[in-house]
Amino acid sequence: MSDNEWDPGDYDDGHGFVSEYGRDVLELLDPRPGERILDVGCGTGHLTAAIADSGADAVGIDASAEMIREARQTYPDLSFERADAREYEPNGEFDAVFSNAALHWIPGGDHDAVLSTVADALGECGRFVAELGGRGNVRRIVDALDAELRERGERVVHPWYFPSVGEYASRVESHGFEVTAARLFDRPTELDGGADGLRNWIEIFGDDFFAGVDDSEREAVLDGVEGRLRDGLFDPETATWTADYRRLRFVAER
Template sequence: MNQLNRSWNADLYQQKHAFVFHFGEDVLNLLDPQPGERILDLGCGTGELTARIAESGAKIIGLDASLSMISKARESFPHLSFQEGDARNFGTDQPFDAIFSNATLHWINETEQPSVLAAVFKALKPGGRFVAELGGRGNVARILNALAKALNELGMLQPVNPNFFPSVGEYTTLLETVGFFVTLAQFFDRDTPLADPETGLNDWIAMFRGDVLADLSDQDRQTVLAAVNNQLRPTNFRDGHWFADYKRLRFVAVKPFEP
């Protein structure tokens, strides 16, 4: 689940944001890995879903651009193969039966999406499938808007959103443009409980918008976090837990056989 050229805290990810790979297990049902299949986990993070795929008997490789994530994956699952690599231009000498991706594609900006999808298409066998989930249109909009408002109140410019959260139509068009047949596309809301009932929202911001916080003084950081918490408590806190207002897009796309 990497953003290219971004530093990730692998420990914070495993300890406080395990929901990323826990919810990703649902996508494995769409992948339906088979014994002996050669599969790539694109943006494997700390490797939990890579390991689940391996349990099927598939020959799995995990790829991520974050060295900290790859290091944690190798530490946790030393029997599996993990590689540091760039989703925009990876290659392979032996094509894959399937490529899987969870919570990664939305970290690549819109202009670079065609390069990613072309690399995936090229790396698949004819008949191979690309199964993925990413953030969809409006994902975590309440959190991002509250953060932008809090920064604006300090006289700071709204931070650049590093994510691409597409609609179903936008992403299926991108897939079809590079040659895929899209056989399934789903968009749905999934309010997601955050791990710590008290600091869950702050933990989420530290994990996924930590670069914004890093530019603030300690006092300004606390001011911003308090403002975001106050604004979102009526909408994103219930039953003793913080929730992130996630919207997800899942798809299955197939590389056609040559005519």
């Protein structure tokens, strides 16, 4: 699991697009009154609450204590648990499992454990609806970070797992699912924060790149990344950075 440090306030205030885009995935989930639904990687709980608004019984889990604390404070009537998706033991079966923008934070080698957890949570039947970063997600940003860090002799740690459709569909189906829909697509995403949008995004999501890098060097790396990407990802007329997101979205049934 990534060691990224989360600030729930910064996450919600500056990167609310994460949960907003997740509402499209909720339409695929189509939660129904009376269903029991598990939200894996629930963050600050906004999409868990949206599931509950449908009349479903929603349970959110997240590995971050800070995120779970914020979710409980914001939605005190809902159920949130701090749990690692690789080891979570559900209390009873669920009708569906949902996940948005969370699974790519789990190392690729650990995804069979996650998929076993999902299969156990669903029992003999149920659906698994999720979206995560897909092959090539934020490639230009990752390449710029990689180049800047290597030029300074820093060890580069890549915190994310971005699979292809074929790779991940096969893994899901090896755990007793049938993948009924899967799509990898580009979703260029405007970043909040104006001229500081890219820097803010990296500081929220890219802690792992800077393990062992001192503060002064960190600022130099961020300056260099902005310089490398300005021509392609920054619009000077609107002072807006756009991240080169690619998403993998799928529906699977047991």
